[in-house]
Amino acid sequence: xxxxxxxxxxxxxxxxxxxxxxxxxxxxxxxxxxxxxxxxxxxxxxxxxxxxxxxxxxxxxxxxxxxxxxxxxxxxxxxxxxxxxxxxxxxxxxxxxxxxxxxxxxxxxxxxxxxxxxxxxxxxxxxxxxxxxxxxxxxxxxxxxxxxxxxxxxxxxxxxxxxxxxxxxxxxxxxxxxxxxxxxxxxxxxxxxxxxxxxxxxxxxxxxxxxxxxxxxxxxxxxxxxxxxxxxxxxxxxxxxxxxxxxxxxxxxxxxxxxxxxxxxxxxxxxxxxxxxxxxxxxxxxxxxxxxxxxxxxxxxxxxxxxxxxxxxxxxxxxxxxxxxxxxxxxxxxxxxxxxxxxxxxxxxxxxxxxxxxxxxxxxxxxxxxxxxxxxxxxxxxxxxxxxxxxxxxxxxxxxxxxxxxxxxxxxxxxxxxxxxxxxxxxxx
RNA sequence: GGAGAGGUGGCUGAGUGGUCGAAAGCGGCACCCUGCUAAGGUGUUAUACGGGUAACUGUAUCGAGGGUUCGAAUCCCUCUCUCUCCGCCA
Numbered sequence: 001x002x003x004x005x006x007x008x009x010x011x012x013x014x015x016x017x018x019x020x021x022x023x024x025x026x027x028x029x030x031x032x033x034x035x036x037x038x039x040x041x042x043x044x045x046x047x048x049x050x051x052x053x054x055x056x057x058x059x060x061x062x063x064x065x066x067x068x069x070x071x072x073x074x075x076x077x078x079x080x081x082x083x084x085x086x087x088x089x090x091x092x093x094x095x096x097x098x099x100x101x102x103x104x105x106x107x108x109x110x111x112x113x114x115x116x117x118x119x120x121x122x123x124x125x126x127x128x129x130x131x132x133x134x135x136x137x138x139x140x141x142x143x144x145x146x147x148x149x150x151x152x153x154x155x156x157x158x159x160x161x162x163x164x165x166x167x168x169x170x171x172x173x174x175x176x177x178x179x180x181x182x183x184x185x186x187x188x189x190x191x192x193x194x195x196x197x198x199x200x201x202x203x204x205x206x207x208x209x210x211x212x213x214x215x216x217x218x219x220x221x222x223x224x225x226x227x228x229x230x231x232x233x234x235x236x237x238x239x240x241x242x243x244x245x246x247x248x249x250x251x252x253x254x255x256x257x258x259x260x261x262x263x264x265x266x267x268x269x270x271x272x273x274x275x276x277x278x279x280x281x282x283x284x285x286x287x288x289x290x291x292x293x294x295x296x297x298x299x300x301x302x303x304x305x306x307x308x309x310x311x312x313x314x315x316x317x318x319x320x321x322x323x324x325x326x327x328x329x330x331x332x333x334x335x336x337x338x339x340x341x342x343x344x345x346x347x348x349x350x351x352x353x354x355x356x357x358x359x360x361x362x363x364x365x366x367x368x369x370x371x372x373x374x375x376x377x378x379x380x381x382x383x384x385x386x387x388x389x390x391x392x393x394x395x396x397x398x399x400x401x402x403x404x405x406x407x408x409x410x411x412x413x414x415x416x417x418x419x420x421x422x423x424x425x426x427x428x429x
Numbered sequence: 430g431g432a433g434a435g436g437u438g439g440c441u442g443a444g445u446g447g448u449c450g451a452a453a454g455c456g457g458c459a460c461c462c463u464g465c466u467a468a469g470g471u472g473u474u475a476u477a478c479g480g481g482u483a484a485c486u487g488u489a490u491c492g493a494g495g496g497u498u499c500g501a502a503u504c505c506c507u508c509u510c511u512c513u514c515c516g517c518c519a
């Protein structure tokens with residue numbers, strides 16, 4: 001959520017900024033809803049004040065043994081009026097807050113202007129080479145290899161569950177588990193994150209806080225037999241909500257959490273896209289990195305966070321590129337986002353494997369997460385950041401494709417071997 | 430799932446119908462005092478949203494929502510969470 005005062009003071013500038021995010025900010029509607037709300041607040045508060053004064057008077061009269069019937073009558077009249085005004089106020093507040101919750105975060109000045117994916121700015125290629133220019137691809141698609149090796153079974157998964165699920169057997173299941181363990185170990189041992197095990201089901205307050213609701217409900221799985229239960233689309237949601245309604249100490253910041261969790265996404269609106277393999281599943285595992293930082297340090301913290309995610313790709317020796325998302329491609333809650341895209345030779349293209357964002361105070365305002373600023377002594381909203389470090393299923397796919405030899409055998413990346421019985425290669429049996 | 434006990438400010442904890450946004454203590458902050466890191470004294474110390482250049486002032490908030498009442502932290506109802514006991518269970 002945006003700061004209402006800041007929004008009012010910079011309304012032209014913010015309107016332009018949001019336009020770059022393809023959001024049409026209706027500022028006359030905003031001003032109308034705001035003034036309407038204020039009008040009712042004023043009227044309602046005025047009546048309440050009168051009521052409070054009279055009630056106090058009645059108390060004093062009663063304590064002296066009087067009866068105060070005239071005052072009682074007057075308060076009753078006020079109550080009648082209040083009934084009307086409070087209904088109007090409630091309506092106006094609701095409209096206003098729905099309007100506010102719908103507004104995306106303002107973009108950072110560093111974000112390049114653009115409409116879609118094509119306008120994203122590629123910053124670096126690992127090993128300084130753009131592999132999509134080579135155009136020599138005899139790599140077999142990871143799901144095909146999986147089928148040949150009999151370690152990957154989409155048909156059976158679809159029988160028991162439906163589309164966008166998979167079953168991994170044997171070495172693939174092991175490798176999948178090894179990847180997750182390796183990633184989270186690296187973050188806790190080498191990058192200073194604290195591991196957290198989180199609930200996979202959260203309530204809608206949590207999802208409003210991080211920005212998935214109310215706007216993106218269709219992307220979520222909601223449980224049917226219990227009100228207000230949603231499967232998490234990412235552990236960003238529980239991790240960030242840990243400090244909902246909390247005041248943190250400046251000395252404790254930055255706080256760095258990481259979690260390996262299963263994530264659930266409905267993938268509504270992506271029918272027919274990536275139907276084969278591990279790229280787009282209803283259920284997938286992901287290692288998430290979440291940070292709480294003081295505002296003046298959050299930009300720096302984002303750079304570090306991206307480095308932490310990149311480090312995993314470096315250690316796995318997977319080719320990738322780093323991309324700064326353009327304005328139109330930057331997510332609803334984010335102010336600035338870097339994507340890491342791993343090389344998938346079978347598709348001859350780079351695919352997103354991590355997305356790292358600075359949300360600044362957008363989430364913390366919704367969630368009411370503050371810290372006590374040492375110099376000003378004021379309670380100030382913290383900045384929240386997060387990124388994938390990395391998506392486990394997509395990493396598995398990338399390994400299967402990038403570590404494949406001409407016979408369709410798959411070498412295990414060196415750093416993972418100790419996590420899976422020192423197996424060096426997966427061969428057809 | 431059954432039975433009971435609870436949810437009060439940063440924390441502990443009083444408060445059962447009127448001047449209670451809420452005692453007291455702890456913690457925090459400011460100042461004073463004291464010749465050594467201790468102790469003491471005084472004051473101050475919630476959040477959000479309005480109005481006002483400002484001093485200041487209004488409204489709301491005692492788990493959430495409803496109700497009773499002129500008036501609710503306090504009484505009633507529903508929900509929720511925590512704790513204890515029983516049952517079931519990985």
